[in-house]
Every structure is written in C-alpha cells, then in structure tokens.
Amino acid sequence: MELFLYKVLKVAAASLKMILLMTLIAAFALPQLSDAMNLGTLQKQSSADIGAGETAVFHILFWNAQDQEYSVKISDSKMPQGWTVIVNPKQFLLNSTPAGNTERIYLPGAKNTVIAEVADIYVIVPKNESIGNYIVSIMAAAGNGTGPGFLLMQERQFSFDVNVVRGFVQKPAEAADPRTILINTMPPISEQSAEYNASSNTERTQEENRYGRFAVYLFAGVIIIILAWRVYLHD
Amino acid sequence: MRVRLTLLALYVFLLASLSYFAMAFPAVDYVPPTLPNNSATNLNWTYINITSSENLTQALLEWGNSSGFTNISMSNSSGGNLTWYVNVTGLADRTYNYTIWAQNSTGNWNQSVRRFVTIDTIAPSIAIQSPQNATYINKVIDLNVSADEPVDTWRYSINDTGNTTFTPNTTITVSAGANNITVYANDTAGNMNRTIVYFTLNTTLDVSLAEPSTVSPTDFVQNTAFLVNATVVCRQGSCGNVAGTVRYNKTSANPDTPINITSGAQPFYIQEASPASTKSCPNNPLSEGQFCNLTWTVNATDSTLSYWKLGVNFSSDSGWTVPNTTSPATVSIVPCFVDLTVNWQSINFQNPLIPDTYQNPALGNADPLYNITVNSGSCNTDLYIKGTDMQNSTLGYSLGAGNLTWSNSSNTYSSSFNMTQAYSLFKFNAPPITNVTMWYWINVPPIFAANYNGTVFIQGVKSGSSFP
Numbered sequence: 132m133e134l135f136l137y138k139v140l141k142v143a144a145a146s147l148k149m150i151l152l153m154t155l156i157a158a159f160a161l162p163q164l165s166d167a168m169n170l171g172t173l174q175k176q177s178s179a180d181i182g183a184g185e186t187a188v189f190h191i192l193f194w195n196a197q198d199q200e201y202s203v204k205i206s207d208s209k210m211p212q213g214w215t216v217i218v219n220p221k222q223f224l225l226n227s228t229p230a231g232n233t234e235r236i237y238l239p240g241a242k243n244t245v246i247a248e249v250a251d252i253y254v255i256v257p258k259n260e261s262i263g264n265y266i267v268s269i270m271a272a273a274g275n276g277t278g279p280g281f282l283l284m285q286e287r288q289f290s291f292d293v294n295v296v297r298g299f300v301q302k303p304a305e306a307a308d309p310r311t312i313l314i315n316t317m318p319p320i321s322e323q324s325a326e327y328n329a330s331s332n333t334e335r336t337q338e339e340n341r342y343g344r345f346a347v348y349l350f351a352g353v354i355i356i357i358l359a360w361r362v363y364l365h366d
Numbered sequence: 367m368r369v370r371l372t373l374l375a376l377y378v379f380l381l382a383s384l385s386y387f388a389m390a391f392p393a394v395d396y397v398p399p400t401l402p403n404n405s406a407t408n409l410n411w412t413y414i415n416i417t418s419s420e421n422l423t424q425a426l427l428e429w430g431n432s433s434g435f436t437n438i439s440m441s442n443s444s445g446g447n448l449t450w451y452v453n454v455t456g457l458a459d460r461t462y463n464y465t466i467w468a469q470n471s472t473g474n475w476n477q478s479v480r481r482f483v484t485i486d487t488i489a490p491s492i493a494i495q496s497p498q499n500a501t502y503i504n505k506v507i508d509l510n511v512s513a514d515e516p517v518d519t520w521r522y523s524i525n526d527t528g529n530t531t532f533t534p535n536t537t538i539t540v541s542a543g544a545n546n547i548t549v550y551a552n553d554t555a556g557n558m559n560r561t562i563v564y565f566t567l568n569t570t571l572d573v574s575l576a577e578p579s580t581v582s583p584t585d586f587v588q589n590t591a592f593l594v595n596a597t598v599v600c601r602q603g604s605c606g607n608v609a610g611t612v613r614y615n616k617t618s619a620n621p622d623t624p625i626n627i628t629s630g631a632q633p634f635y636i637q638e639a640s641p642a643s644t645k646s647c648p649n650n651p652l653s654e655g656q657f658c659n660l661t662w663t664v665n666a667t668d669s670t671l672s673y674w675k676l677g678v679n680f681s682s683d684s685g686w687t688v689p690n691t692t693s694p695a696t697v698s699i700v701p702c703f704v705d706l707t708v709n710w711q712s713i714n715f716q717n718p719l720i721p722d723t724y725q726n727p728a729l730g731n732a733d734p735l736y737n738i739t740v741n742s743g744s745c746n747t748d749l750y751i752k753g754t755d756m757q758n759s760t761l762g763y764s765l766g767a768g769n770l771t772w773s774n775s776s777n778t779y780s781s782s783f784n785m786t787q788a789y790s791l792f793k794f795n796a797p798p799i800t801n802v803t804m805w806y807w808i809n810v811p812p813i814f815a816a817n818y819n820g821t822v823f824i825q826g827v828k829s830g831s832s833f834p
Contacts, residue, residue, distance in 0.1 A: 171705035171741070173585060175698075192585065197707070235584040236703070237592050240742025240799065244577070244584060268832075274711075274821075281713040281753070281770065281806075285706065286825040288834045 169197040170225075170273050170285045173236060173247070178292035184258035189291055192234055193225055193271070194247035200226035201275045205250060208288070209268040215255040216267060223248060225273065252291070260295050267291045392470040393419035394478040397449070406484035406555035411455040414440070416466050416478065421447040426467040429454055440466070457485045486555035490515045494549055494563050497538075501566040503688070505542070505602045510535040513551050513559075521550040542569045542603030543686045568688045569654070571608065571680045572599040575692035578676060583696040586666040587703065587743040591637045594662040596678035596692055600652035606684030607650040610660045611643055612636070614674050620694055621677035625664060633668030633699065634676075652682075668699040702745035702798075706826045709737040713770075713806050713822060721812050725779045728806035734777065736804040738824060740796045746829040749793035749802060753785035756818035765818045769809045777805045785822070795829045 171194040179187035193203055203225045207216040223229075229248040236247045254267050268291070274284030399413045414427055425440040440450040450468075462485065466478035495510035509522065511534045521529045524540060524547050538547065548562045577595040578584040586592055594612050614634055616623035624643035626635045636643060647658035660678065668674065674697050681689035713736070714729045730736050740747050751772060756765035771782035774792045782805065783790065793802050825834050 166711050167707050167709045168711055169705070169707040169741075171703055173700060173703035175585075175700075192703075194705075199711075234582050235579050237578075237584055237586045237590070238705070238741065238743055239587055239590040239592075242593075244579065246582075247585075272823075280715075281756075281820045281822050283708055283711050283713075284821055284823050285708060286823050286834070287704065288825070288827065288832070290832055 166199045167197050168199070168201065168274070168283060168285065169195050170287070171196065171236065171238075171245075171247070172271070172287045172289075174289050177290070178294065179254075180294045180296050181256060183256055183260040183262075183295055185256055187254040187256070187291070187293055189252040189254065189289075191250045191252065191271070191289055192236060192247035193250060193273075194229075194236055194245045195225045195227055196238065196241065196243075196245050198227065200224050201273055203248075203271055203273045205269055205271045207267070208270040209266065210254075211260075211265045211267070213257040213260070214265070214267065215253075216269065217253040217255070218269065219251045219253070220248075223250075252289075254291060254293055256293065256295055262295050265293045265295065267293055391474050391476040392422055392468050394425075394466050394468045394476060396466075396478065396481065400481075401483050403479075403481040404483075406486050406553075408487055408489075408553075408555040408557045410457045410459075410485060410487050411453055412457070412483060412485070413451060413453050414464065414466070415449065415451040416440070416468070417449045418447075418468055418470075420470050422450065422468050423447070423471055423473075424469050425450040427452050427454070427464055428467060429462060429464045431460060431462050437467070459485050459487055461485075484555065486553060486557060488515075489557035489559035490517055490551045490553045492549055492551045492559055492561040494547075494561055497547060497563055497565045499564055501568055502540075503568050503570050503602060505567055506537050506539050507565075507567075508535060509538045509547070509549075511549050511551075513553075515553055517551045518554045519550075519552040521552075523548045523550075540565075540567050542567050542605075542684070566686065567603065568686050569603040569605045569682075569684070570601045570688055571605060571682065571690040572601050573597070573678065573680050573690045573692045575676075575678060575695055578695040578697055580693040580695045583673070583698055585698045585700050585703075588669075588671065588699050588701055589665065589667060590743065591663050591665045594664050594676060594678065595659065596661075596680075597657055597659045598647070598652075598680045598690075599657040600654055600687075603654050603686075604684070605652040605654075605656075605687045606682040607646060608652050608658065608680055608682045608687070609644050609646040610678045610680045611645075612662045612664065612676070612678050613643075614676050615694070619675070621675050621679070621691070625662070625676075630667060633670070633672070633674060634664050634666060637663045637665040651684075666697070666699045671699050671701060673698050702828070703743060704747055704826045704828055705741040705744045706747070706749075706824070707739045707741055708824055709739070710735055715808055719808070719810050721810050721815065724809040726808045726810065727777075727779075728808070731777050731805045731807075734803045734805065736806065738793075738802045738804065740798055740800040740802075740826070742798050744798045744826075746795045746797050747793075747800075748791060748827045748829050748831075749796060750789035750825040750827065750834055751785070751792050751804075752787060752789045752823045752825075754787065754821045754823075756820035758814075758816040758818050761814060761816050763814055763816065763818075765811070765813060765820075767820065769811065770820070770822075771807045771809070773805045774802060779807050782807055789823070789825060789834045 173192040175190040181187045204222045205218045210216050225248055229246055232249040233246050234249050235244045237244050269289050271287045272284055394416050397415045397417050400415045401407055427438040427440055428435050429438055430436055438452055440452040443449040463480055463482045465480040467475055469475045490513040493512045496508040520534055521531050523529050525545055544566050546562055546564045548560055550560045552558045575596050577593050596610055598608055612625050613621035613623055614625055615621050627641035627643060629635055645660045649658055675694040676697055677692045677694040679691045715726055719726055753767040753770055755767050767787050768784040770785040773782035775781045827834055
C-alpha cells in the first residue's frame with residue numbers, strides 16, 4: 132500500500148514538474164532601461180547642541196545631475212522616545228533644476244555647478260528631556276517606485292548627534308555607537324549548497340532556523356558535558 | 367450842363383480843401399535812431415529823431431508816463447528845419463510813451479503818433495537749478511534754469527566750447543570728468559547776464575558675478591578648484607584702464623581681502639600658473655559700452671569648513687570712474703559629499719524565463735551594464751545592496767529575494783552572493799572616481815507562472831558612518 136502511494140505521488144510530482152516546465156514565466160519581461168540614476172547628497176550639519184524643549188534644524192542637500200527625474204521620500208527611521216522630527220519637504224521630485232528651497236553644489240568632476248534641493252530637518256526635543264547625547268536618523272529613498280522586474284532605488288541614511296545641554300539632570304540614555312561598521316561576511320554562492328541557491332526565501336529562512344537551533348543544542352550539550360566533567364572531577 | 371458845372375465845382379472844392387490841410391499841418395515821421403514803437407533799450411537815454419514834411423519853427427517832445435508828462439524842446443539838425451532831434455537822458459527803468467508836437471511857419475501845430483519805449487538797464491538774474499556743483503553719474507543731465515525777468519534768448523556753453531541756444535528746460539550731454547557750463551540770458555532790452563556752474567561726471571562700472579552664484583549659496587568640496595567669473599561694463603563714458611580684484615571676507619561681513627596667491631594658503635588661494643588676485647582687462651582702456659570678463663581659478667582650502675563671501679572689486683586708473691564691487695557670493699566649504707551614479711534603472715532577464723531553471727544571467731551582465739560610479743567630490747564611500755522579495759500581488763505568490771544573486775567581482779555565477787533583505791556590503795571605502803561593476807543572476811524555482819516584481823536598493827554610506 133505504501134509502495135503504491137509512493138508511486139502515485141512520484142507520478143503526480145513528475146506531472147506537476149512537466150506542467151511547470153511547460154509553463155512560461157513572463158516575469159521580468161521589461162524593456163531595457165539604460166538611463167542612469169544619479170543621486171548626490173550632502174549633510175550640511177551632523178550635530179547640534181540645544182536645550183530641552185528646543186528645536187534643532189539640520190539641512191540636507193539632494194541633487195540629480197542626470198536628465199531623468201525621480202521621486203525622493205524622506206522618512207524618520209530612528210529617534211528617542213517622545214521626540215518629534217519634521218522633514219520639509221518630506222517627498223519631492225528631484226531633477227537637475229529643482230525650484231524652491233535650493234542651494235548650489237559644485238561638482239569637481241563635471242566642473243559644473245548643479246542646483247540642489249534643500250530638505251530641512253527639524254528635531255524637536257521634549258521639554259522634559261534629560262541632558263545627554265542622542266541620535267536621530269532619517270532615511271531617504273530615491274527612485275521611480277515599484278514596477279515590473281527589479282527596479283532600482285537608492286537610499287541614504289543621515290544621522291544627527293543631538294546634544295541636549297540643558298534640562299533635567301539625569302543619567303544620559305545609552306546610545307549605540309553610530310560609527311560602528313558591520314562588514315557583511317556572507318559566504319559566496321560557491322561556498323553554499325545547491326539547494327540553498329535554488330530555494331525560496333521561506334525555505335532558506337527555515338534552513339537558517341534549523342542551523343540556528345542545531346548550534347544552540349550543540350552549545351548546550353558542550354556546556355552540560357563540561358559541567359558534568361567538572362562535577363565528576365570535584366567528586 | 368448845370369450838373370457838370372456842379373460836379374466841377376465840387377471837385378475843385380475838394381482839391382482845394384486837401385491842399386489846404388496838407389499845407390496847413392506839417393506831417394511828422396520818426397526816423398532812426400528813434401527806437402521802434404514798443405521796443406526796449408538797455409540804455410538810460412534815447413534819441414528821438416523826426417523829420418517833417420515842411421519847415422518847422424519848433425518841435426516839442428511830450429515825454430512821460432502815467433505819473434505825468436513833460437515837454438522837451440527838440441533841436442533841429444544842421445541844414446534846415448526839416449529834421450529835429452532830442453536826447454532824453456537820465457531815464458529810470460520803466461516804460462514811457464511820447465509824442466511830437468510840430469509847428470510850421472504858418473503857426474499850425476500837428477501831433478505825431480504816440481510811441482512807447484521801455485528803459486531796462488538791469489540784466490536778468492540767472493538761477494541754475496541743474497546741474498549743480500556736484501558729481502553726476504549719468505551723462506545726460508537736466509539743464510534747468512530760471513530768471514527774474516522775461517528772457518529773450520537763453521544760451522549755454524559747456525567747457526567753453528561754443529554756444530548753444532536753448533529753451534528751458536532741456537537736457538545736456540556731458541563727457542566724463544570735470545565739467546563746467548556757462549548759461550547766458552539776454553532780455554528784450556539787450557541786457558545780458560551769465561552764470562557758470564562746475565560739476566563732475568563720474569563714469570560707472572557695471573559689474574556682475576557670474577560664478578559662483580549670488581542667488582543662493584554654493585557648496586565646494588575642500589581642496590577643489592573652482593572658477594570665479596566676473597564681468598564689468600563701462601557706462602556713461604570712458605572708464606580708463608580697468609582692473610578687477612578677487613576678494614573674500616577676511617575681516618568683515620563682505621569681501622574685503624584679496625585672495626592669496628600662495629599655493630596652499632587658507633581659506634582660498636589662486637590656483638593658476640601665474641597667480642594674481644588683481645587682473646587688468648585685456649581690452650583696456652574701456653570706452654563707453656565696452657566690457658571685459660575676468661576669471662580666476664580658486665582652490666577652496668579652508669580647514670574650518672566655514673561659510674565665506676566672495677566677490678570681485680573693479681576699479682580704474684581714471685580719476686572719474688567709481689570703483690564697484692560685485693554682489694557677494696556665499697560659498698560653503700564642505701569636506702565631501704556622497705554622489706553615486708547608478709548606470710541602470712532596472713535589472714532585466716531573458717523573456718520569458720522557464721520555471722525550475724537556475725543561474726539565469728541578467729541581460730546586462732555581458733556588457734557589462736550594471737556599473738556604479740562614486741563620483742568626484744564624494745567621500746570615500748561604502749556601498750551596500752539589498753533587495754525585496756519578488757511579489758505578484760494578484761496571485762499572492764512571492765519569489766524570495768535570495769533567488770536573485772549578485773557579484774561584484776566577475777561575471778561568474780559562482781562568485782555571486784544571494785540578495786538579502788538587509789543591506790550587505792559589497793564595496794568598502796571606495797574612493798572618488800571609482801567604478802564598481804556588478805553582475806546578477808536569478809534562480810527560478812518551480813513556481814506559478816506570473817509577473818513578479820521586486821526592488822533592488824543601493825546605498826552609499828560615507829566610510830566611517832554607521833551601518834545602514
């Protein structure tokens with residue numbers, strides 16, 4: 132009975148595979164876009180000393196030296212509890228000739244000056260905030276949104292050190308060192324199994340979880356063995 | 367017959383009557399130098415000369431005005447009693463009228479026509495409202511004058527070069543430098559007065575700064591060279607030899623100090639083969655309407671990364687050309703920026719792709735198309751990449767981001783990495799003008815046929831900054 136069921140399932144799997152192979156995927160069927168996407172950014176200030184209840188203002192320049200315009204959306208990604216960050220403008224179309232709040236930036240490579248859109252970042256510190264250094268970071272995503280295939284977007288993260296110099300005297304909140312660099316050490320494909328490459332993300336996540344659990348079990352086992360050995364020696 | 371006799375008698379009577387009156391009353395006419403009727407003279411005396419149709423025994427001048435009249439005996443000229451004259455002297459300025467009473471040898475009197483004459487011995491007083499004893503910057507100047515009495519003729523002479531008749535008010539055009547204008551006024555009596563005014567016309571230098579912008583601040587990366595470009599136009603006359611000096615605000619709010627010519631000097635120095643902060647116009651001397659353009663290549667060395675004001679001051683060796691300074695440009699020196707050019711906007715694969723096929727290369731791999739450039743002026747930059755799962759929102763299926771692989775070393779699948787949903791570093795500390803080429807592959811597992819959309823994110827981070 133089990134052998135019969137196994138054969139039935141095997142035939143069904145083979146049939147399904149054939150159907151899938153005969154089905155053509157139309158994904159990634161896109162006209163080739165070869166337009167370049169240029170994004171230049173300049174963070175004019177990275178730190179400010181202000182008192183509790185006050186507002187720090189930072190400026191970020193965005194420019195696009197290419198002809199094709201794209202959208203830029205700025206979002207606040209990290210701020211201390213109770214703080215308010217206002218970004219103006221929060222979303223805008225960036226081209227080579229922006230209007231409004233602008234500055235100019237000289238591009239030494241092009242020996243040319245381009246007009247940059249200025250985004251004002253207002254960081255409002257709560258009145259009851261204690262003295263200390265705080266980190267506020269925002270993220271800007273630039274590109275022409277989503278569409279068929281793999282569209283490109285550029286992102287930039289901007290961090291601001293806000294030093295609250297007046298207010299309630301409390302122990303400064305601990306903040307992560309923003310200058311810590313984490314280097315990606317992911318192994319290349321050649322060092323991975325073929326199953327890994329062919330799997331979906333969900334499958335790979337399950338694989339990672341399995342390896343993680345195995346590592347925990349192994350570590351726990353080693354600890355138990357070491358403790359048992361110590362107890363044995365002590366006895 | 368009787369009618370004819372009557373007409374003849376009437377004719378004879380009329381002829382006799384006319385002859386009587388003609389012979390009985392002498393006819394008197396004014397002759398030069400007697401002034402014409404209603405004329406004026408700037409002398410306090412005047413001759414009244416007459417001639418008579420017959421010899422006169424005496425002639426009297428009745429002279430006066432509304433205040434009263436007096437009779438003055440006239441003298442006869444030598445050679446007969448037909449011409450008579452009198453010189454009326456000691457006259458005060460005013461209008462007089464007069465008539466002649468003449469008596470012939472038969473004792474009959476006759477009166478001439480009455481004439482009017484104005485005695486005016488005082489010259490008009492001239493006031494020049496414009497130009498004044500001042501400095502002008504427009505070569506066309508109003509000539510506004512007035513007088514205390516009616517003026518018959520106005521004239522002016524600029525710098526004693528000929529007279530020009532004019533009717534107030536008018537304008538004059540003068541040349542650059544020191545000038546004077548003499549204004550003459552003649553009244554109807556012939557009195558003339560003049561007034562002179564000294565003034566100066568300064569020519570002006572019309573200046574503008576083309577680079578850097580004076581409209582909004584310009585940021586320059588530290589230790590990069592940029593152009594200062596200024597133009598001067600000579601206005602209102604000749605400007606002599608004109609020179610421009612590029613300056614920055616060392617001690618005040620506006621540019622006041624020439625930019626240093628020593629290499630490496632702070633906050634700016636002129637980075638040229640033969641550096642000079644002051645340059646002369648190549649087409650000197652500049653006449654009216656001529657212009658010249660001066661440029662300097664300036665290096666921004668400022669280690670304090672501050673805001674500065676730059677400008678160009680133009681001056682001339684002429685004594686009448688006013689120096690002028692361009693509007694200042696606000697410049698900011700920055701250490702560097704992050705400027706990436708990604709030379710594609712999407713990653714595309716062969717259309718269609720077959721499910722359960724792997725290592726499908728992107729269409730741009732062979733070119734190679736997928737280049738990322740860290741542009742000049744950028745900080746040393748760390749480059750990161752991440753991707754989203756590929757979704758088909760209609761079916762609700764997704765293809766994991768890890769099915770897309772990338773390489774930054776070669777067009778070889780084995781060198782590639784799986785795309786992750788968190789940022790992965792693929793280039794560390796890339797200096798400016800670095801080009802990074804990437805290659806992409808996709809593995810298509812057995813999955814339902816549909817369009818799947820995803821996004822690839824590239825992030826440039828200034829080296830030393832926090833991990834995104």
